[in-house]
Amino acid sequence: MSGDFQDLQRRMDGAINAFKHDLASLRTGRASSNLLDAIQVPAYGSTMPINQVATVSVPEARMLAVNVWDKSMVGAVDRAIREANLGFNPIVDGNNLRIPLPELNEQRRKELAKIAHGYAENAKVAARHVRRDGMDYLKKAEKDGDISEDDHRRESEKVQKLTDDTINMIDSLLSGKEAEILQV
Known part of the structure; x- marks a missing residue:
């Protein structure tokens, strides 16, 4: 599973990187x-x-x-x-x-924050898809007799922890960007 776990990690990192790219395109008070x-x-x-x-x-x-x-x-x-x-x-x-770049008014700042939340939700959905693929792989491996029930449970916990860490990272990036957007 370690090779497959590295693939899951790579795909989770891909979701985070895509989210970072989306956030970079959102306007704050400074030009970019x-x-x-x-x-x-x-x-x-x-x-x-x-x-x-x-x-x-x-x-x-x-x-x-x-x-x-x-x-x-x-x-x-x-x-x-x-x-x-x-x-x-x-x-x-x-x-x-x-x-x-015109000054951002309060309404536009709130719109940008909503857009950032949408990007975050898309990134979380991508992470959950990666988790689902990992869990499906583990179920199939157990059903085919490649891994034991205990291994399945242990590996499932690893996949869940990876997902939780990824979603926490997305939330952290979102709150930082939201603070930057709403800062007057």
Whole structure:
């Protein structure tokens, strides 16, 4: 089971890392180049993440700069940012877009906190799916006679502890991000 347990650990870590990435895209009071990660730009006949058509940087604490590589894509990038419902109004300047970050009002902070809770719930569901797969594997191994009932119980407790630790980590990350979002 140790190889399979390492696979479960890797998948749980994957759920945590995906959650961290989701949280990084949520806006707090400070600018971050990750704020635009979720934006998809219609480009060259398909949709692409913004980081495949432009460079996003943070020239100052409350400003994002987007340097679009292909001048013909500036309009599409501008539209994609405006339509992403992030509350940004880019200022077009040649191949560059400057995005001043408006102050977050109380209502927007609460909306962002709700979004963070949604991301946390998705991460917890992913962790529970990994737990279910591990438990199913153990049941099958016991039924096939590969492990004893005692081994099944012992390994099940390990899988449950791994799940509990993962969910506690998700809750901890969520509370930290929520405090950061709600901080005025």
